[in-house]
Amino acid sequence: MTQIDKVFKALADPSRRALIDRLHARNGQTLSELCKGLEMARQSVTQHLGLLEDANLITVQWKGREKLHYFNPVPIHEIYRRWIQKFEQPRLDALHDLKTKLEREKKQP
Amino acid sequence: MTQIDKVFKALADPSRRALIDRLHARNGQTLSELCKGLEMARQSVTQHLGLLEDANLITVQWKGREKLHYFNPVPIHEIYRRWIQKFEQPRLDALHDLKTKLEREKKQP
DNA sequence: TTGACATGCAGGTGTCTGCCTGCCTATATT
DNA sequence: AATATAGGCAGGCAGACACCTGCATGTCAA
Numbered sequence: 001m002t003q004i005d006k007v008f009k010a011l012a013d014p015s016r017r018a019l020i021d022r023l024h025a026r027n028g029q030t031l032s033e034l035c036k037g038l039e040m041a042r043q044s045v046t047q048h049l050g051l052l053e054d055a056n057l058i059t060v061q062w063k064g065r066e067k068l069h070y071f072n073p074v075p076i077h078e079i080y081r082r083w084i085q086k087f088e089q090p091r092l093d094a095l096h097d098l099k100t101k102l103e104r105e106k107k108q109p
Numbered sequence: 110m111t112q113i114d115k116v117f118k119a120l121a122d123p124s125r126r127a128l129i130d131r132l133h134a135r136n137g138q139t140l141s142e143l144c145k146g147l148e149m150a151r152q153s154v155t156q157h158l159g160l161l162e163d164a165n166l167i168t169v170q171w172k173g174r175e176k177l178h179y180f181n182p183v184p185i186h187e188i189y190r191r192w193i194q195k196f197e198q199p200r201l202d203a204l205h206d207l208k209t210k211l212e213r214e215k216k217q218p
Numbered sequence: 219t220t221g222a223c224a225t226g227c228a229g230g231t232g233t234c235t236g237c238c239t240g241c242c243t244a245t246a247t248t
Numbered sequence: 249a250a251t252a253t254a255g256g257c258a259g260g261c262a263g264a265c266a267c268c269t270g271c272a273t274g275t276c277a278a
Contacts, residue, residue, distance in 0.1 A: 005123055012121035013236085014114055017192070024196065032254065044237055046256080065245040065254045073196040080197065083126070084189050087133065087182040122266085141224065153267055155226080174224045174275040 003056070004082065007075045010055035015040065016048045023058060023071035030066045112165070113191065116184045119164035124149065125157045129166060132180035139175045 001009075010016055019034060035045050049069060052058045059070045110118075119125055128143060144154050158178060161167045168179045 002123075008117075008121045008126070012117045014111075015236090017117075030254075040236095041238060042255080043239085043257095047236075067255070076193055076196050080189065080193050084185055084193070087185050088189070124266085139224075149266095150268060151225080152227095152269085156266075176225070 003075070004079065006051075006055040007057065007079055010051050010057055011076075013048065015044075016052055019045070019048055019052065020057060020071060023069055027070050028061075028068045030068060034069065112184070113188060115160075115164040116166065116188055119160050119166055120185075122157065122160075124153075125161055128154070128157055128161065129180060132167060132178055136179050137170075137177045139177060143178065 011020075015038070018038075022034060023029060031042065031046065031049070034049070035042050038045060049058065049060075053060055056075050057072055059072050061068045061070065124147070127147075131143060132138060140151065140155065140158070143158070144151050147154060158167065162169055165184050166181055168181050170177045170179065
């Protein structure tokens with residue numbers, strides 16, 4: 001399984017996306033904190049976090065008996081760059097046109 | 110299952126992403142055409158295409174006995190807009206800064 | 219009309235996934 | 249030292265998923 005495939009698969013589950021959202025809102029939460037409010041056993045959350053870590057979407061740091069989780073946006077950006085961007089070409093072209101137009105107007109007002 | 114969830118799940122499989130890529134390269138292909146080169150039974154491809162259609166990622170049009178498939182980029186853009194964009198904020202800010210800078214330079218060269 | 223071709227429908231199988239429970243270890247608190 | 253707290257490990261189960269085969273249907277072309 002390629003790295004990008006791991007990321008897509010990790011993002012395919014709504015619980016995991018919710019976890020990412022929570023970490024994005026507040027980084028460095030422990031496992032217990034992430035469990036709060038979720039209708040799920042701790043082990044299930046652990047499993048989800050394991051997949052996210054495997055996809056490099058989160059990083060883990062131990063502090064005593066606590067496991068702190070940090071969100072890593074790089075893989076998501078990678079997906080955007082290598083997979084989504086090409087379907088957005090018209091939009092990007094428009095942006096490029098705007099930039100070019102502004103630069104042209106700057107030189108020849 | 111929400112619409113956005115369907116899209117994420119549809120994108121989670123590499124065969125389906127490959128199908129999207131092929132349609133993006135050449136739109137309006139039939140089922141048989143899409144099967145060529147894939148190491149998979151026709152029925153499996155049909156199943157994948159069914160999921161993609163359910164996620165609104167492709168549209169189907171019948172022409173006689175042939176089923177033509179068309180790629181629809183809207184859901185992917187939706188995912189970008191509603192889910193990926195917020196993790197890209199720094200990058201977008203940089204872009205906005207560029208635009209502002211160019212406009213400022215245009216007014217006060 | 220008859221045969222070839224494009225696709226659908228139904229059902230079967232092995233594996234993956236998401237979720238759980240039960241028990242264990244290690245660190246903190248009193 | 250004794251208890252509470254944070255988390256890991258192992259295994260189990262139901263449903264989803266990716267894949268297949270076999271047969272049926274509809275359309276084109278000779």
